[in-house]
Amino acid sequence: xxxxxxxxxxxxxxxxxxxxxxxxxxxxxxxxxxxxxxxxxxxxxxxxxxxxxxxxxxxxxxxxxxxxxxxxxxxxxxxxxxxxxxxxxxxxxxxxxxxxxxxxxxxxxxxxxxxxxxxxxxxxxxxxxxxxxxxxxxxxxxxxxxxxxxxxxxxxxxxxxxxxxxxxxxxxxxxxxxxxxxxxxxxxxxxxxxxxxxxxxxxxxxxxxxxxxxxxxxxxxxxxxxxxxxxxxxxxxxxxxxxxxxxxxxxxxxxxxxxxxxxx
Amino acid sequence: xxxxxxxxxxxxxxxxxxxxxxxxxxxxxxxxxxxxxxxxxxxxxxxxxxxxxxxxxxxxxxxxxxxxxxxxxxxxxxxxxxxxxxxxxxxxxxxxxxxxxxxxxxxxxxxxxxxxxxxxxxxxxxxxxxxxxxxxxxxxxxxxxxxxxxxxxxxxxxxxxxxxxxxxxxxxxxxxxxxxxxxxxxxxxxxxxxxxxxxxxxxxxxxxxxxxxxxxxxxxxxxxxxxxxxxxxxxxxxxxxxxxxxxxxxxxxxxxxxxxxxxxxxxxxxxxxxxxxxxxxxxxxxxxxxxxxxxxxxxxxxxxxxxxxxx
Numbered sequence: 001x002x003x004x005x006x007x008x009x010x011x012x013x014x015x016x017x018x019x020x021x022x023x024x025x026x027x028x029x030x031x032x033x034x035x036x037x038x039x040x041x042x043x044x045x046x047x048x049x050x051x052x053x054x055x056x057x058x059x060x061x062x063x064x065x066x067x068x069x070x071x072x073x074x075x076x077x078x079x080x081x082x083x084x085x086x087x088x089x090x091x092x093x094x095x096x097x098x099x100x101x102x103x104x105x106x107x108x109x110x111x112x113x114x115x116x117x118x119x120x121x122x123x124x125x126x127x128x129x130x131x132x133x134x135x136x137x138x139x140x141x142x143x144x145x146x147x148x149x150x151x152x153x154x155x156x157x158x159x160x161x162x163x164x165x166x167x168x169x170x171x172x173x174x175x176x177x178x179x180x181x182x183x184x185x186x187x188x189x190x191x192x193x194x195x196x197x198x199x200x201x202x203x204x205x206x207x208x209x210x211x212x213x214x215x216x217x218x219x220x221x222x223x224x225x226x227x228x229x230x231x232x233x234x235x236x237x238x239x240x241x242x243x244x245x246x247x248x249x250x251x252x253x254x255x256x257x258x259x260x261x262x263x264x
Numbered sequence: 265x266x267x268x269x270x271x272x273x274x275x276x277x278x279x280x281x282x283x284x285x286x287x288x289x290x291x292x293x294x295x296x297x298x299x300x301x302x303x304x305x306x307x308x309x310x311x312x313x314x315x316x317x318x319x320x321x322x323x324x325x326x327x328x329x330x331x332x333x334x335x336x337x338x339x340x341x342x343x344x345x346x347x348x349x350x351x352x353x354x355x356x357x358x359x360x361x362x363x364x365x366x367x368x369x370x371x372x373x374x375x376x377x378x379x380x381x382x383x384x385x386x387x388x389x390x391x392x393x394x395x396x397x398x399x400x401x402x403x404x405x406x407x408x409x410x411x412x413x414x415x416x417x418x419x420x421x422x423x424x425x426x427x428x429x430x431x432x433x434x435x436x437x438x439x440x441x442x443x444x445x446x447x448x449x450x451x452x453x454x455x456x457x458x459x460x461x462x463x464x465x466x467x468x469x470x471x472x473x474x475x476x477x478x479x480x481x482x483x484x485x486x487x488x489x490x491x492x493x494x495x496x497x498x499x500x501x502x503x504x505x506x507x508x509x510x511x512x513x514x515x516x517x518x519x520x521x522x523x524x525x526x527x528x529x530x531x532x533x534x535x536x537x538x539x540x541x542x543x544x545x546x547x548x549x550x551x552x553x554x555x556x557x558x559x560x561x562x563x564x565x566x567x568x569x570x571x572x573x574x575x
Contacts, residue, residue, distance in 0.1 A: 014415060110319065111317050
């Protein structure tokens with residue numbers, strides 16, 4: 001403070017300093033979550049699509065012979081929760097980050113006191129916030145449709161672990177796409193991959209429904225996330241193999257995007 | 265290093281592929297000054313600035329800002345500098361006031377946001393999403409984001425490009441106030457008037473090289489050789505500069521500014537003026553004015569580089 005006493009303090013007298021790391025991360029997370037929820041298309045992807053899929057799957061399964069061991073709503077709800085995690089951690093993150101690169105937001109933040117680790121932490125925290133909201137909305141709809149989960153303690157731990165692992169895996173893959181492609185290409189690729197995984201990736205439909213491909217789809221990040229969620233919410237168990245698969249995808253995605261990511 | 269200059273660039277070389285953007289550039293910016301880096305588009309100004317801001321690693325030479333290495337001591341340096349990008353830097357859906365508040369929250373002692381918004385005329389558009397701001401408003405928000413953390417050094421890249429004349433004066437006043445309050449301002453510009461009116465020190469850069477350096481006064485003062493500005497009423501005939509140079513003889517140089525004006529540097533005596541008058545009569549052009557020693561930065565630039573600064 002001595003320097004500001006020797007020099008008459010003006011409006012713009014320098015007084016530099018970074019905010020504490022935690023406060024910067026919270027500010028970044030709050031900002032990103034707000035922007036994500038304000039964006040109509042992203043909200044559609046985050047909440048409307050999963051809810052529509054859930055309602056359609058539960059009502060439609062009465063007419064189609066799917067041969068499920070449990071009531072349809074108990075089978076589909078965990079899958080739709082997995083779909084919600086995928087839509088936010090992968091598609092929404094990739095698109096948002098792609099346009100952040102395009103608009104110079106990442107460049108701008110690059111000269112702010114927020115370090116890259118803080119930017120990443122803020123993004124992950126924002127994803128978890130949005131996913132919490134999705135979880136609440138989808139669970140409320142599912143309960144209305146007669147969902148009666150009995151996960152027990154192990155199941156709850158299993159859900160939290162699989163969401164953490166799924167978020168990590170899909171976020172690292174989302175950043176891989178966003179860091180390598182242009183914004184428009186990212187938009188297209190992120191949506192296309194999301195649709196493909198939704199249709200063929202054992203997210204909503206259990207892996208057993210894929211016949212001969214049952215073993216294969218469980219190695220997909222979508223299949224691992226879906227199966228892990230079902231293990232936790234239907235059987236009340238922690239799906240360690242699925243978590244391991246997701247961690248492998250996380251390491252792969254993170255290593256590749258660390259090499260290819262361009263900040264501008 | 266409390267006594268290190270605000271910026272010290274020494275022998276900087278930057279290439280993009282085969283193209284040399286910055287070619288062995290050395291310059292210093294003293295603290296508490298407004299220093300302008302002047303040059304046409306593509307002269308290497310932005311590349312030099314981005315190297316100071318830590319975006320790029322010098323391919324050769326060294327860059328120090330406040331005595332720190334912008335790449336290796338990035339975390340230490342970043343809170344102490346403010347950066348205004350030439351464009352962009354905000355989410356398209358973010359409101360102007362929201363974006364400024366966000367950047368403020370990343371700093372320990374940010375400026376009062378109401379005051380800053382008022383000074384830059386941003387209150388009127390505080391709730392407007394970034395993508396709907398006018399170019400001038402985006403520019404002002406960019407400047408506000410550079411200042412909000414109360415930095416010691418601000419780098420402003422073309423701060424008044426696309427801004428209306430009244431706001432340009434407001435921004436000039438603000439930059440002058442920053443200097444008074446002890447902030448060092450490094451600005452790039454291709455507006456001569458901006459550098460002439462505002463800067464304590466000017467570095468003229470062309471083709472990635474430093475071609476001249478000094479206060480605006482030092483740069484515009486002719487020295488022993490005078491500058492004569494000839495303005496005529498009708499466009500010069502083709503080949504006019506060469507033909508005039510032949511008439512004036514050795515020790516003079518002639519450069520054409522535009523259709524109606526030329527700059528002559530040479531001995532400022534009656535003989536030179538008489539020769540110019542005679543040349544005008546011979547080529548059927550009527551001198552409108554013939555000014556001695558009235559050189560501005562624009563002229564300096566033209567004489568140093570052989571071309572005009574305007575983009």
